Amino acid sequence: xxxxxxxxxxxxxxxxxxxxxxxxxxxxxxxxxxxxxxxxxxxxxxxxxxxxxxxxxxxxxxxxxxxxxxxxxxxxxxxxxxxxxxxxxxxxxxxxxxxxxxxxxxxxxxxxxxxxxxxxxxxxxxxxxxxxxxxxxxxxxxxxxxxxxxxxxxxxxxxxxxxxxxxxxxxxxxxxxxxxxxxxxxxxxxxxxxxxxxxxxxxxxxxxxxxxxx
Numbered sequence: 001x002x003x004x005x006x007x008x009x010x011x012x013x014x015x016x017x018x019x020x021x022x023x024x025x026x027x028x029x030x031x032x033x034x035x036x037x038x039x040x041x042x043x044x045x046x047x048x049x050x051x052x053x054x055x056x057x058x059x060x061x062x063x064x065x066x067x068x069x070x071x072x073x074x075x076x077x078x079x080x081x082x083x084x085x086x087x088x089x090x091x092x093x094x095x096x097x098x099x100x101x102x103x104x105x106x107x108x109x110x111x112x113x114x115x116x117x118x119x120x121x122x123x124x125x126x127x128x129x130x131x132x133x134x135x136x137x138x139x140x141x142x143x144x145x146x147x148x149x150x151x152x153x154x155x156x157x158x159x160x161x162x163x164x165x166x167x168x169x170x171x172x173x174x175x176x177x178x179x180x181x182x183x184x185x186x187x188x189x190x191x192x193x194x195x196x197x198x199x200x201x202x203x204x205x206x207x208x209x210x211x212x213x214x
Contacts, residue, residue, distance in 0.1 A: 001069070001076070003078065014190060021172075038102045056138065056139055060136075064114055064119070065078065081109045082191055087104050088103055090103060148212070151168075151206055151209075153204060154207050155202070178212045187209065188207070189205050190206035190208070193205070
C-alpha cells in the first residue's frame with residue numbers, strides 16, 4: 001500500500017519552533033472547509049454551530065481517508081491532518097480576547113488526489129450512512145494559498161495565545177513585516193492537541209498571521 005507522509009512533507013508548516021517566530025511562504029494547499037460564526041455570548045468551545053461544523057469536517061476527512069485506504073486497486077494511506085481555523089471579524093479590529101463576534105473557516109488539509117468527484121462521492125456516502133445532516137451541505141473542497149506569513153508554536157491554553165501573538169508582532173516590527181490581520185487578513189490557528197484530552201499547559205497550537213514586507 002502506498003503511503004503519503006503529509007506530516008513529514010509539510011513539517012515546516014505544521015511543526016514550527018515554540019522558541020521564536022519564523023517567516024514562511026505557504027504554497028497552495030487543498031482543504032476541506034466549512035464556514036460559520038460564533039453566536040453572541042458564546043466562544044468556540046461552547047458554540048453549538050461550531051461543534052456541528054467540526055463534526056461534519058472530521059466526518060468528511062475520515063470518510064475520504066478510508067475511501068482511498070480501502071479501495072481495491074492502488075490503495076493509498078495518508079494521515080488525517082490537524083484541524084485549522086481562520087478567524088476574523090466583519091466590523092472593527094480583531095481582538096483575540098473577544099470571541100463572540102468572530103467569523104471563521106475551519107478546515108483540514110487533504111492531498112491533491114482528492115478531486116471534486118471524489119469529494120462528491122464522500123458526501124454521498126456520509127449522507128447514506130448518517131442522514132442529510134445540515135453541516136454536510138456547508139462543506140466544500142477548495143485550494144488556499146496563504147503566502148508570506150509569520151508563525152510560531154504556542155504551547156499552553158488558548159487563553160494565553162495573546163502572549164505568543166505579541167511575540168510575533170514584535171518579530172514583525174523588528175524584521176520589516178506588517179501584520180495583515182487588522183488589514184483584512186485572518187488569524188490562523190492549527191490545533192495539534194485535543195483540549196478534551198490534553199492538559200491545558202501542554203496544548204500545542206500553531207499560530208500564523210499573513211504579513212507584507214514594509
